[in-house]
Amino acid sequence: MLTKREIVLVALTVFLMSIPLVIVASQNQPTTLPSSVFEWKxxxxxxxxxxxxxxxxxxxxxxxxxxxxxxxxxxxxxxxxxxxxxxxxxxxxxxxxxxxxxxxxxxxxxxxxxxxxxxxxxxxxxxxxxxxxxxxxxxxxxxxxxxxxxxxx
Missing domain, CATH: 2.60.120.10 (Jelly Rolls)
Incomplete structure (x- = not known):
């Protein structure tokens, strides 16, 4: 059975390891053009x-x-x-x-x-x-x- 300390360490490790995945995923998702008005001038x-x-x-x-x-x-x-x-x-x-x-x-x-x-x-x-x-x-x-x-x- 895991101790409370080990559970916290595992959770912290998972969190820290997921940060690069979130960054990469957000970079690969282009934002889409919202409804807009583009003034000629x-x-x-x-x-x-x-x-x-x-x-x-x-x-x-x-x-x-x-x-x-x-x-x-x-x-x-x-x-x-x-x-x-x-x-x-x-x-x-x-x-x-x-x-x-x-x-x-x-x-x-x-x-x-x-x-x-x-x-x-x-x-x-x-x-x-x-x-x-x-x-x-x-x-x-x-x-x-x-x-x-x-x-x-």
Whole structure:
């Protein structure tokens, strides 16, 4: 039979040994995006060689492995990046200007209010084909079907 002292020592040892497990478990559990409002003026503007970028968020949600939303501003004639593909889906919502997107091997134009959906694993790109800046919002998501995080262009 264990003495009271031995029981206290065992309990203390179990407690101390569980601390690293709790720390590791909490580090592996990403927090999810709560309901939020992201005010345009409060989102940091990052100057790029082709225009600007505003990163709203890039994080897990309660139902998605990851949800990313950013806004891109392209100067006239500029491409956001070279044609590429990735296993996740993404959508562009044009706010201003005229863009030309590579969609299913064809170039398609869209102006303010246009929505471009890019299915997974398809070559795509977007260019400002207007004479003024073009601005669009990008919504990109990953699910269990998407797999691990994919590279960002």
């Amino acid at each position: 409060s989102v940091k503007v990052e100057k790029t060689k082709v225009g600007e970028r505003r990163q709203f968020f890039d994080t897990p949600t309660e139902t998605l492995n990851n949800l990313e939303v950013h806004a891109t501003t392209l100067n006239p004639g500029e491409y956001a990046h070279a044609a590429h593909q990735h296993p996740d889906e993404e959508m562009f919502i044009v706010q201003e200007g005229t863009v030309e997107a590579l969609v299913n091997g064809e170039l398609k134009r869209g102006g303010p209010g246009s929505v471009v959906f890019q299915a997974p694993n398809r070559q795509h790109r977007i260019q400002n084909v207007g004479t003024t800046r073009a601005q669009y919002h990008v919504i990109r998501w990953r699910t269990a079907k998407t797999g691990a995080a994919s590279a960002k262009p």
